[in-house]
Amino acid sequence: MHRRYLSLWFRHLTTDRLAIRRPELRDRAFVTAAPERGRMVVKAVSAAAAPLGLFPGMALADARAVFPSLQVFSDRPDWHQKLLRGLAEWSLRYTPVACIDPPDGLVLDISGCPHLWGGERPYLKDIVGTLRAKGYRVRGAIADTVGAAWAVARYGEVSPIIGPGSQREALLPLPPEALRLDADVLQRLTKLGFRQIGQFLDMPAGALRRRFGDKLLLRIGQALGTEPEALHPVQPLEPYLERLPCMEPISTATGIAIALKHLLDKICARLSKEGKGLRTGIFRGYRLDGKVQQVAIGTSRASHNPGHLFRLFELKIPSIEPDLGIELFEIEAPLVEKVVEGQEVLWQVSGRDHVVVGELLDRIAGKIGMQSIRCYLPQEHHWPERSIKEVPFLAGQGAGDMSWPIQAPRPVQLLSPPEPIEVMVPLPDYPPLHFRHRGTIFRIVKADGPERIEQEWWLQTGPPRDYYCVEDEGGARYWLFRLGLYGQGNPQWFLHGFFA
Amino acid sequence: MISVKYTISTNTMETILEKSEIIRQLREKIMGLEGFSKSSPHPFVSFGLGPLEAAFPGNVFPTGTIHEFISQESSSAASTNGFIAGLLGLLTQRGGYCLWVSHRRSLFPHGLKYFGLAPDRLIFVDVPRKKDILWVLEQGLKCPALTAVVGELQELSFTESQRLQLAVERSKVTGFLHRCQPRQQHALACATRWKITPRQSELEEGMPGLGHPSWRVELLKVRNGRPGNWLFAWENGRFRHLPSYQIPIRPGISTGSQRYA
Structure with a gap:
């Protein structure tokens, strides 16, 4: 099948995100900054700040000198990745294959999708329009290759849709930056007077390789479609949710317990296959009259033991009011964690004991509350009231680096x-x-x-x-x-x- | 006695031996039913209680059962907690966790290390409602992964104590019930009833300061054993029996509340 790719470029990804969260920032000049080699460096500038002469990479002190009343927000290192991942998961409604393209873009494999929207033009208009309505300043382009779509999304001036097989013509007037090259190769190209891709696209491969290395040829090939390019689509996390519809409405405690057991077996089978365990669980019953009854539990350590989880839920079954009957049961695990399988220790307290004690504490916490269970470790303070610190029960953990001091007498x-x-x-x-x-x-x-x-x-x-x-x-x-x-x-x- | 034996034929001799063997087995069975299990989960723990251990059936401090401690004043409550901490320290020598269940806890974890009990081995459950204490205790006593469960509570009915004893017989957890200022001391299904009261520490002549903690240990009740009074001190991380027994003179404030005497 003929492949088509869509590249999206978020020109002000982080600042747009801030403006969406805080509408009062819209059309205001502000930057995000992060420490780098002992000084604060501007990481992103808002759309209104760019015309003032502010650009990413300048020292924050310089930016403040240009524009004293500049608003500055801190930038987190993995922020781009997180935002892009969220956007990629959102764009799965347009195509099943969506990849993030750090630092500021997405690549969607849209082969076979646009006709559902009535063609490529309405398709692109729909995506870009929706994103712009959300508040992102975004540009998109569709081409046969990832490289060409990338180049046109960022540097194209004519049409965002490059027809099948015509990526070569579209690339000719674009600057060399559109080929996703390293800074030193770009510098060399500029030095030699190459302002447009068309000036060197037809040169012999040997001459280009000698001067600029393999990378340039690879990028040209990827943009033209002669070299393959691998994509890594995002895998959306399936929520840990199981449902059990009932033929007849259930209104007895025994029936609820049976439904709960079924759901727990299903969700625990999935959790144990993935090596994960449940930390919080919610059990819902959808009643005939449209109301939802729910009970929630928490565990002190991740668990995928259906028997233990059932005992925790069992304490709360009496608080469910079935009324006319429940027609749909649902169990959800909003918080799951990796289960650490402890190694069995011979002749000592075995790892199994920790699990059993943990389960006992979960039961107690389910009845009288987690805050009533306390464990203590010593703390390096002389003041008696401050010499202990409360910790959650962590099995297998000793007193840590500190031991309990016994030099001075302390009362019982x-x-x-x-x-x-x-x-x-x-x-x-x-x-x-x-x-x-x-x-x-x-x-x-x-x-x-x-x-x-x-x-x-x-x-x-x-x-x-x-x-x-x-x-x-x-x-x-x-x-x-x-x-x-x-x-x-x-x-x-x-x-x-x-x-x- | 010997001359009698000679007159009995070998046949009757065998029946007598058989009978005594049957009686011994029955006795053991009854002991098991009463909560003293021979197959203790902590067979190698020596409590170092010396002559006190002779008061128990089989001359062994019974684990896997429930002990009741009674204290009438805050000073003797502290002594009782110290004594229990000493026992717990010996029980947890080989690892394991203990549950300490109470309503209004005043136990200070730092003070327990002196009695050989690592405070990080203890899990405190501070039950906000008194009526939940028994539920938590029963859950704890049913959990075979725990070494011991201590419960601080005031009142307990016979039926409730039976429930706890039944839980313990299956799981072999040792239970300690510390009853502070109980309104009445009626019979319970516990194997023993203790009373620990503080006693003036002994110092060498002319030495300043305080001596080792020292208690009067009264075993008021012990099933199939011999109750009695002993003096014990806690020295160098273990119990030491003080042989010279004398009724301690408790003038002033303390005498009024010795209700049991």
Whole structure:
């Protein structure tokens, strides 16, 4: 079949995207910039900024000198790719083969598609018109080869549609830049006075290869159609979604459970084939009266175990109201992750145990909430309240780089916040003789300390704490501290914890 | 005794031996039914509890069952937590995770390392509603991948404790129920009932500071065992039995609340 290609050129891709997101930026001069070799460099300029003399690649400081009130947005490295990918997936409605052409273009293989739109001209008009209506400044061209379509989309001035077999004539008046060449080859061509492709297109191949290398011949061949060019079409991600229509409306819990099991088996089969697992899942039931009932679950680690996921959903089945009956069930996994298959460890806690514990925690989280499950790791802070950090349960992970310190005594139970006490102290910097907490007097017979813990000045300032471990007559042990120093204001005493 | 044996014919001798063997097997079976399983999942764990272990059937600290701890004051609650942390530390020596279920938790992870328990081996579940504690406990006790489950709760009915005991018998998880200030101490389906109270630490004559944590350990109930009182200290990462037993004098505030005596 005769091949036809469409090349789309987004002249101001990122700035147009910003203007679509924030309509007030439309027709305003602004640039995007990113750090490069220790300075900020302009990466893209908006359509209104280009006539002011701003261009991509100039230093941001220079751009600001030209135009002091310039608005600057930061540029992300993979932004172009992401935007183009989104546009390529959108353009799949026009052709099944869409490829991204970084940094600012798309290539569509439109062979056999345009007649559905009534010909190539209405087809191109439809695509370009829709994109322009969205707010992108876009140009498109159709030709027999990718190279020719690329060249005409960017440099063509006559017609965007190059008839079959006439790419050679279309290329002749275009500048050498239209051949997708490297900067040094272009420089050499310009130096030799080649302003149009037609000036060197008919030269002997040997002479061109000697002066400009193989790349030029390859590009000429690709533009004329004598050399092949490989395309890498985008593969759209299929959503993880399974549906189960029912012959009869379902209105019992057992029926819902059976439907759920069917759907979970289907989605888990696909997930396990792809080595992925579900992190969040939504189960929907479409009722006869048009209303949608849904329950959602989350897992702490990616799972494609239908039994486990069923148990999580099972807890929530009673909250589904079938009313007259549900005629369509649907399960969706909006968040999937790669499943890490742990290696079994002999004689130790096996990798399987982590999974089982993870599943248990999922069940608990499903009933009482994820925020009630807490694990702790040590943190490098002296201040007792800050010495631990909360982490999600990550099986198989030890204390990390830090181990739990045991040099200084720490109580088994900590009061939060510390409770004020009244004390009798014989001398400054001595432990108290007795203290009163909630109306009870505790006589101290043994004491240890003080352990001074200074404020972490980079986080907060204030007086230091002097901690004492004390033991009363009954053997009960307490962790007391004095906030502040005698002789500097009025120090206060607190009870902070109980030792075992 | 020996002279009697001589008079019995070899035939009756065999029947006696058979009978005693049957009785021994039946006893073992009954023990199993009562929650003391011979095939413990942690066969090599030695708790170092010395003479206390003789109080248990088979002279082994029973794992794979439920222990009940009772504390009346905040000081003895801290001691109980310390004692449980010591036991958990020994149980998790070979790895494994523990679940700590409570309603209002005051446990400080840093303090557990002293008792040999790595705090990152613990998963804390802070249950916002008291009535969910039992559900979480049962789920945890049913999970064979856990080493132990600790539950801090106040009240528990006999039927509820039976449910937990049944869960444990299948999964062989060790359960610890810490009941702080229970309104009544009725019978439960737990294998043991403990009471840990703090006691003045011992120091060498004239030395300043605090000694090692030291407790009075009361085994109020133990099924098929001998309850008793012992003194224990936690020294150098293990329990040490203090042989010289004396009733500790607890003057002042502490005496009023020794309700069990």
